Amino acid sequence: MKFSRPIAQLPVANVEAAQRHYHDVLGFTIDWTWGQNEYGSVSRDEAILYLCATAAPTAPVTLVLHVGDVDALHADWLARGALILAPPENMPWGIREFTAQDLNGHRLRISQPSRAFTLPDREPLAGLRLEPRTPTAAEHRELATAVDWTAFTNFEAAAASLPQSLYGVVALDAAGACVGMARVIGDGQQFFYIMDVAVHPDHQGRGIGTALMNEVIAYLHRAAPPKALVGLYTGHARGSFYERFGFRGPETGLYGMSALTLHPATPSRPR
Numbered sequence: 001m002k003f004s005r006p007i008a009q010l011p012v013a014n015v016e017a018a019q020r021h022y023h024d025v026l027g028f029t030i031d032w033t034w035g036q037n038e039y040g041s042v043s044r045d046e047a048i049l050y051l052c053a054t055a056a057p058t059a060p061v062t063l064v065l066h067v068g069d070v071d072a073l074h075a076d077w078l079a080r081g082a083l084i085l086a087p088p089e090n091m092p093w094g095i096r097e098f099t100a101q102d103l104n105g106h107r108l109r110i111s112q113p114s115r116a117f118t119l120p121d122r123e124p125l126a127g128l129r130l131e132p133r134t135p136t137a138a139e140h141r142e143l144a145t146a147v148d149w150t151a152f153t154n155f156e157a158a159a160a161s162l163p164q165s166l167y168g169v170v171a172l173d174a175a176g177a178c179v180g181m182a183r184v185i186g187d188g189q190q191f192f193y194i195m196d197v198a199v200h201p202d203h204q205g206r207g208i209g210t211a212l213m214n215e216v217i218a219y220l221h222r223a224a225p226p227k228a229l230v231g232l233y234t235g236h237a238r239g240s241f242y243e244r245f246g247f248r249g250p251e252t253g254l255y256g257m258s259a260l261t262l263h264p265a266t267p268s269r270p271r
Contacts (some may be wrong), residue, residue: 012054137155
């Protein structure tokens with residue numbers, strides 16, 4: 001079962017006044033109004049808000065809206081007379097955002113992934129060290145097994161692939177055991193693919209994944225020519241981790257596809 005994008009319902013003192021504010025100041029479209037100024041909707045692109053007439057007092061709601069250009073929208077809203085509570089700022093979790101307040105006191109945090117800085121390593125990395133090399137076949141197998149990748153990993157093929165990596169980095173504990181890995185494959189000119197980013201479950205939550213990815217990003221800044229394609233695949237639930245480094249999902253970036261099995265296609269009929 002697939003969930004659709006959630007729609008926020010905001011309590012407002014006057015639906016029509018709130019709709020005019022969202023239209024005139026924030027650039028939303030007024031979609032519909034129901035009843036005697038009781039209920040209504042506004043939208044902008046994929047963001048939809050329901051407005052419900054509610055007697056005071058009401059608690060303010062905070063909305064987080066992702067956009068393509070925070071600074072351009074901030075300038076536009078400022079020119080339209082929006083109440084800006086906080087100007088655009090690069091946050092330490094890899095997001096650039098500003099905060100505005102609507103007619104009824106609800107706060108809108110407008111954000112986008114930020115590439116303005118490299119995410120800092122967390123202090124608990126003490127006792128570990130990063131080594132710029134690809135994992136050995138044995139290290140790769142052990143980590144892949146620990147994070148439950150065995151169902152979709154061909155370890156014989158992986159062992160042959162590892163030496164052909166463009167770049168690799170591993171995290172080693174005090175005893176020299178490999179507890180994290182990441183590597184890059186590709187042609188070294190037009191295509192760079194990040195893969196095998198994994199941290200042993202016993203060491204997750206310590207910032208090791210962030211440290212490994214920072215090393216990968218530093219390598220790509222050195223090695224990838226302008227306009228090179230840099231990509232990766234991940235589970236949907238892990239998307240927010242990679243967004244911090246500037247990656248986008250198919251909603252705003254390229255439409256990536258993959259196949260578990262390949263088969264010939266029946267020729268389509270000419271129209």
